[in-house]
Every structure is written in structure tokens, then in C-alpha cells.
Amino acid sequence: MDAIAFQGLIGLSMAMYLWLISAGLTIIFGVLRIINFAHGSLFMMGAYLAFTFYGQLGLPFWLAILLSLLGVGLLGLVMERGFLRRIYGIDEAYQLLLTFGFILILDDAVKIIWGGVFKIPAIPPFLDGAWRVFGRPFPVYNAFVIAVGVAVAVGLWALFEKTWWGRIVRATASDREMANAIGVNVPRVFSGVFVFGSMLAALGGALGTPVRVVAPGIGAAMIIQAFIITVIGGLGNLKGAFVASLIVGILSAYGTLFFPVFELFLIFAIMAVVLLLRPQGLFAR
Amino acid sequence: MKKGVGILSVLFVLTLLLLPAGPAEAQCQLGVPVIKIGVQGAASGPHADYGRQIEMGATMAIEEINATGGILGCKLEIKFMDDENKAATGVKNARYLVAEWGAHFMVGTDSSGVAMAMGPVLAELKRIHFFTHAATHRLTEELVAGKGIKEIVRVSVPVYQDAIIAALIFKDRPEIKRWATIGADYEYGYVAWSMFKDTLKKYRPDAEFVAAVWAPFLTLDFSPHVSAVMAQKPDAIFATPWAGEAVMLLRQALIQGVFDSQVQAWWQAMGGSVDVLEGIASEVQRDRFKGKLWATARYIHNWPDTPENKAFNERFRKRWVRLPNYSAETTYSSLFIIKAAVEKSRSLETPKVIEGLKGMQINNPGGLRVFRAEDQQFIYNVPAGRPMMDPKYPIPVLGDLKIFAAKDYYRYPPFTPVAATK
Numbered sequence: 001m002d003a004i005a006f007q008g009l010i011g012l013s014m015a016m017y018l019w020l021i022s023a024g025l026t027i028i029f030g031v032l033r034i035i036n037f038a039h040g041s042l043f044m045m046g047a048y049l050a051f052t053f054y055g056q057l058g059l060p061f062w063l064a065i066l067l068s069l070l071g072v073g074l075l076g077l078v079m080e081r082g083f084l085r086r087i088y089g090i091d092e093a094y095q096l097l098l099t100f101g102f103i104l105i106l107d108d109a110v111k112i113i114w115g116g117v118f119k120i121p122a123i124p125p126f127l128d129g130a131w132r133v134f135g136r137p138f139p140v141y142n143a144f145v146i147a148v149g150v151a152v153a154v155g156l157w158a159l160f161e162k163t164w165w166g167r168i169v170r171a172t173a174s175d176r177e178m179a180n181a182i183g184v185n186v187p188r189v190f191s192g193v194f195v196f197g198s199m200l201a202a203l204g205g206a207l208g209t210p211v212r213v214v215a216p217g218i219g220a221a222m223i224i225q226a227f228i229i230t231v232i233g234g235l236g237n238l239k240g241a242f243v244a245s246l247i248v249g250i251l252s253a254y255g256t257l258f259f260p261v262f263e264l265f266l267i268f269a270i271m272a273v274v275l276l277l278r279p280q281g282l283f284a285r
Numbered sequence: 286m287k288k289g290v291g292i293l294s295v296l297f298v299l300t301l302l303l304l305p306a307g308p309a310e311a312q313c314q315l316g317v318p319v320i321k322i323g324v325q326g327a328a329s330g331p332h333a334d335y336g337r338q339i340e341m342g343a344t345m346a347i348e349e350i351n352a353t354g355g356i357l358g359c360k361l362e363i364k365f366m367d368d369e370n371k372a373a374t375g376v377k378n379a380r381y382l383v384a385e386w387g388a389h390f391m392v393g394t395d396s397s398g399v400a401m402a403m404g405p406v407l408a409e410l411k412r413i414h415f416f417t418h419a420a421t422h423r424l425t426e427e428l429v430a431g432k433g434i435k436e437i438v439r440v441s442v443p444v445y446q447d448a449i450i451a452a453l454i455f456k457d458r459p460e461i462k463r464w465a466t467i468g469a470d471y472e473y474g475y476v477a478w479s480m481f482k483d484t485l486k487k488y489r490p491d492a493e494f495v496a497a498v499w500a501p502f503l504t505l506d507f508s509p510h511v512s513a514v515m516a517q518k519p520d521a522i523f524a525t526p527w528a529g530e531a532v533m534l535l536r537q538a539l540i541q542g543v544f545d546s547q548v549q550a551w552w553q554a555m556g557g558s559v560d561v562l563e564g565i566a567s568e569v570q571r572d573r574f575k576g577k578l579w580a581t582a583r584y585i586h587n588w589p590d591t592p593e594n595k596a597f598n599e600r601f602r603k604r605w606v607r608l609p610n611y612s613a614e615t616t617y618s619s620l621f622i623i624k625a626a627v628e629k630s631r632s633l634e635t636p637k638v639i640e641g642l643k644g645m646q647i648n649n650p651g652g653l654r655v656f657r658a659e660d661q662q663f664i665y666n667v668p669a670g671r672p673m674m675d676p677k678y679p680i681p682v683l684g685d686l687k688i689f690a691a692k693d694y695y696r697y698p699p700f701t702p703v704a705a706t707k
Contacts (some may be wrong), residue, residue: 001556003516006512006516007512007513007516010508010512011507011509013508014506014508014509017324017505017506022446034490045627052500111333116328116329116332116333116334116336116337116339116531117334117560118331118333118334118528118529118564120532120536120564122567123540125535128540130540130542130632132543133601136319136512136541136542137541137542137545137546138541139537139541140506140540141540142540144682154641169396184355186387191403208506210536211506211533211536211540212505212533213331213529213530213533213564215330215331215333215529216329216330216333217329217330217331217333217503218330218331218503218505220503221503221504221505222505229602236631244338251513252509254507256509256510257509257512257513257516259500260496260497260498260513261499261707263470263498263499263500264499264501271592277646
């Protein structure tokens with residue numbers, strides 16, 4: 001019983017990484033109607049920048065994360081203002097090509113700037129160690145990730161439900177023409193949302209830096225999972241993304257415990273089941 | 286005056302024509318403008334250092350060979366392609382390298398999955414590929430000894446190193462009975478675990494295999510795998526994810542308290558690789574693994590302690606500012622094997638070069654390699670040990686070395702099948 005509970009907790013920490021990257025993807029899709037294939041690359045850039053600030057320059061961990069968020073936010077701004085803005089409203093094939101192009105550029109850029117060898121810095125000492133939970137050592141770091149994920153979930157809820165900016169974003173998502181008509185600066189909202197979504201992806205990447213390797217191609221691994229979660233949760237639905245992340249993260253962990261032979265396709269099996277029962281996703285718009 | 290200038294000009298031109306050709310135009314006795322070597326390895330993702338090291342080893346080898354006149358007067362040229370650890374890419378690259386680029390030989394490849402896919406294609410392309418990393422025994426036991434594909438030559442120690450040596454070391458630890466694996470979810474992981482279990486069972490009928498979890502390439506977090514395995518309270522863990530994934534796995538195992546638990550030993554198969562030792566350096570320095578971590582590789586830079594190996598390390602560090610990984614040494618050595626075989630057969634034709642390999646014994650930085658015709662492997666041995674700091678080196682080395690003669694752990698024909706599934 002303890003082993004099962006413990007595995008669930010581990011799965012919860014895995015779910016939080018998934019949540020952070022799918023939250024950004026969902027928000028961007030919900031408002032901009034852009035499927036940002038380069039979202040995984042933003043996740044990867046967040047990890048690389050955090051590694052540079054914390055691992056190479058020796059800045060405090062929290063500052064490194066903050067700076068990596070700002071850096072990727074800036075990158076997101078350039079991507080949106082300079083490139084994506086030109087393809088709103090035209091064929092989705094162009095979205096695919098453009099964002100895929102970003103994946104290729106960013107993958108090569110990190111190889112040129114940081115080299116092809118993986119990077120991993122030391123764990124921040126105050127996050128090292130483990131607490132005894134369900135009779136076994138549960139890493140402090142995994143608890144930290146759970147805390148950040150929950151804080152982000154609560155923060156996003158508060159942001160979109162309670163704040164002025166959140167209301168404008170929801171209005172723009174729901175009907176951009178109407179929002180425009182009542183005086184909302186839609187292009188500026190779009191930029192803001194894209195930057196915000198990019199920063200969420202970066203947070204997911206930066207958070208993993210001391211316990212996961214930073215390497216070219218880690219974005220590719222995450223983006224597939226992020227898409228599956230967004231589909232399961234319902235495209236554009238933030239609550240759906242959170243619940244789907246929990247489902248995928250925790251069920252995958254249980255899959256490893258009970259059915260390790262099926263590791264490779266468990267996440268796809270979950271997606272298939274959800275789509276069969278509710279094709280529009282768990283919480284459709 | 287004009288006539289004088291005219292005669293001088295003619296004399297000048299005649300002299301130029303009659304001057305002997307400079308060293309750049311020394312005759313290539315094999316009748317080709319250059320000998321082309323196609324090189325493949327993983328150059329992306331967490332395993333990217335291996336492709337890089339393969340390229341570095343090959344580059345340094347041809348630079349050295351070309352500096353001493355090439356092979357029978359012919360210069361060498363390499364072309365590196367990223368196989369992305371994917372079978373389809375490796376096969377596509379091989380076809381391109383041979384059919385379009387004109388490769389006479391090919392070297393490299395990290396993934397057992399890629400190697401198994403390439404095997405039959407090599408027979409079709411009629412080009413020898415010297416495998417310098419991919420470890421599955423099935424490449425040589427099934428495709429060479431079984432199916433007779435002589436275009437496959439292996440230069441690096443195969444999975445016998447990962448699996449059988451582990452069994453030979455831990456059979457003498459009576460307190461270690463319960464084994465679990467965190468396995469790389471593809472051919473290499475499956476055969477390593479199978480072979481380890483089969484071998485250990487022969488010496489220790491009391492051994493129990495209590496858990497097996499699998500992680501595919503691009504697994505970003507092994508926390509669920511570690512916790513799933515620890516739920517079964519193993520005495521020891523057999524781990525095959527390699528490169529960046531090995532470092533990540535060890536980090537995540539450390540924070541789950543594995544090395545402070547009842548686990549007595551952790552066998553990280555390719556943990557003796559330079560990139561892994563670099564990645565775990567700070568933990569080794571602080572003795573976080575409590576002496577429980579064991580590893581091996583397909584060459585380790587600090588063994589054998591010969592002048593040739595030391596000189597190779599020096600040249601490599603000077604050239605690349607890093608220590609040579611095993612894939613660098615095996616690839617470097619394969620170029621010299623090609624040189625020896627071509628010089629002996631005096632030909633670039635595949636069947637003749639294959640003949641030229643027979644009976645070959647060659648001194649490489651990693652030691653003496655001896656060719657075995659039955660499965661076309663170059664036999665040599667590599668020790669296993671525990672990562673520890675050594676003041677002579679900037680990164681951890683394997684110490685407390687357990688050295689086994691190759692004849693004590695290589696398998697011999699007739700080969701009995703070993704399960705290649707999970």
C-alpha cells in the first residue's frame with residue numbers, strides 16, 4: 001500500500017513538469033489559436049538558460065530561474081512579433097512550417113552555443129536530501145516541483161478569474177473581433193499571451209535543470225507529451241490541461257510500477273481511451 | 286635578345302615539366318583519388334557526445350595516417366553523419382554514404398538497434414562496416430556467425446562486457462541475492478539483462494530477479510523507474526541507460542536515497558564512459574555513492590598503463606581538449622585496422638579486405654586486439670571498477686579494477702540464443 005502511495009506522489013511530481021509545459025501551450029492555443037510546435041524548444045531554452053545562469057555563472061538558483069524566464073520571454077516576444085504575427089488567420093499549414101522551423105533553428109543554436117554534450121549542474125543544497133514519506137525517502141526536490149506546479153495552477157486561476165488582464169485575455173480568447181470592437185488592443189494581448197506561455201514553458205525546463213540533463217532534443221521529448229495532454233484535456237482548456245497532466249503523470253508512474261513492459265505506449269493508450277469516450281477532450285471549450 | 290628570351294622560356298617550361306612531383310602528388314597505389322571512410326554515430330540528444338567522440342577518434346586517426354603517407358600512398362577522407370540512434374536514419378545514411386558519396390569503408394554507430402538494421406543492408410551494399418560501439422551480441426553471433434554477413438566487423442567489446450563481467454564480479458558477493466534492472470528500452474537493454482541473468486544463475490542459483498523496468502530513449506526523468514524498482518527492496522541494481530541518461534538516472538537515484546538504502550551495489554554498465562564520469566564528478570568527489578557504484582566501459586582512458594595508451598591520451602587531449610571516450614578509441618583503432626587490412630590485401634575490394642583481416646593481431650591504445658574469424662570480432666579486454674577521484678586526472682576514473690581475461694568472458698561458438706525481448 002505504501003509503495004502504491006509513494007509511486008503516486010512521484011507521479012504527481014512528474015505531472016507538474018507536464019502541467020507547466022502544457023499550461024503554456026494551452027493558453028497560447030486558447031487565445032491565439034496557434035499550435036506552437038516550438039513550445040518544446042522554449043522549454044529546452046529555459047533549461048539551457050537556467051543552466052548557464054546557475055551552473056556556469058553561479059547565480060542563486062531562484063535568480064537563475066527568473067532570468068531564464070525573462071530570457072525566454074524575450075525570445076517569445078521576438079517569435080510572436082517578428083514572425084507569428086504574419087501568419088494569423090491564414091492556413092494552419094503555415095503555422096506548422098514556421099514553428100517547426102523554429103525547432104530546427106533553436107536545436108542547432110543550442111548545439112552551437114553550448115555544444116552537443118549534455119549539461120547538469122549541482123543540486124541547490126537547500127533542495128537536496130529527502131523526507132521520509134510512506135516509509136521511503138521522498139526527494140525534497142520532487143516536493144519542491146509539486147509545490148511550484150500547484151502554486152502556478154492557483155496563480156493562473158487567480159490571474160484569469162480575478163484580474164483585469166485575465167478578463168481581457170479571456171475576452172480576446174472568446175471573441176477577438178468583439179474584443180477589438182470594444183477597444184482591446186488585440187495584437188498587444190496576443191504578444192503578452194505568447195510571452196506568458198513561453199515563460200511557463202521555460203519554467204518547466206528551468207525547474208528540471210538540477211535533476212535532469214540539459215541536452216539538445218529534450219524539447220522534442222516533452223512536446224509530444226504536452227500535445228497529448230492538451231488533446232486529452234480539451235484544446236484550449238486550462239483546467240483540462242491540469243487534470244490531464246495529473247492523469248498522465250500519475251498513471252504513467254503506476255504503469256511503470258505495475259506494467260513496466262508497456263512503458264512505451266502507455267501515454268498513447270490513455271489518449272486513445274479518452275478520445276474514444278470523449279473525442280472533444282475531458283473539458284471541452 | 287628576343288631569341289635568347291625565347292630559348293630561356295622554353296628551357297624554363299621544360300625544366301618545370303621534368304621536375305619530380307612534390308609529396309602532395311605521391312602515387313596512390315590503389316588507383317583512387319582518396320580513400321573514403323563513412324562515419325556514423327549519435328550526434329543529437331543526451332547521447333550526442335558519443336557521435337562526437339566517434340568523429341574525433343576517426344578524424345585524429347586519419348590525420349595521423351595521412352601525415353605518414355596514407356594507406357599505400359593514398360590519403361584518407363571521412364564524412365560523418367548523425368544516425369540519431371534511429372535504425373531508419375542509420376540505414377538511410379549508410380546507403381547514401383556508399384551509393385552517393387562513394388565510401389570504401391564505414392565505421393561507427395552507437396545503437397544496437399541501428400546496427401541490427403544495418404547488418405543485412407551492408408551485405409547488399411557490399412561494404413564493410415567496422416562497428417565501434419553498438420553492443421548487441423546478436424550482431425556478431427546471429428548476423429555473422431549465423432547468417433554469414435562478412436561485411437560486419439566488430440572492434441569494440443560487445444554486451445559480454447556489460448552483462449557477463451557484472452555476473453563474474455557479483456557472484457562472489459553472497460549478501461547480494463535480489464537483483465532489479467532499470468533497463469534501456471531497446472535491443473541493448475534487453476540482451477544485457479537477459480545475458481546477465483543467464484550467466485549469474487549458473488553461479489548463483491539463489492539469485493532472484495525481483496523487478497525489471499524499462500525506459501526508452503529520451504526519457505527525461507527516471508524517478509518513477511527508481512521508485513518502482515525500490516518498492517521491491519532489491520539488494521542490487523543493474524542499469525543500462527547510458528550517456529546523459531545514466532547521469533540523470535544516478536542523480537535521481539541519489540536523491541531517492543538509493544545509495545543510503547539496503548542496496549549494496551549499483552552496476553551502471555557504461556558508467557566508465559568519459560561523459561558519465563564528468564557528469565557524476567561532484568557526487569564522486571563527495572562520496573555520495575558510498576562505494577556502491579560499479580561500472581565498466583569499452584575502453585577506459587587510464588587502462589592499460591602502457592606508453593602507447595598514455596601517448597594516445599596525450600595526443601587526444603592536445604587535439605580535442607578532452608579525454609578520449611571509449612567510442613573514440615575504438616573508432617580510432619578501427620581506422621588503423623583498416624590500414625593494416627588494406628596494406629595486407631593491397632586492395633580496397635571488400636572480399637579481399639575481409640581476407641586481409643584474418644589472423645590479424647594489432648596493438649591499439651586499448652591493448653592488443655585479436656581478430657576472430659568465426660564472428661569477425663576483435664577480441665580484447667577492459668576492466669570494471671568503481672568511480673573514484675585520482676589526482677592524476679581532472680575527472681573521476683575507474684579504480685579498484687577487476688580485470689578479467691577476454692577468454693574468460695567472451696562467448697564462443699557454437700552460440701546459444703539469448704532472449705532479446707523484455
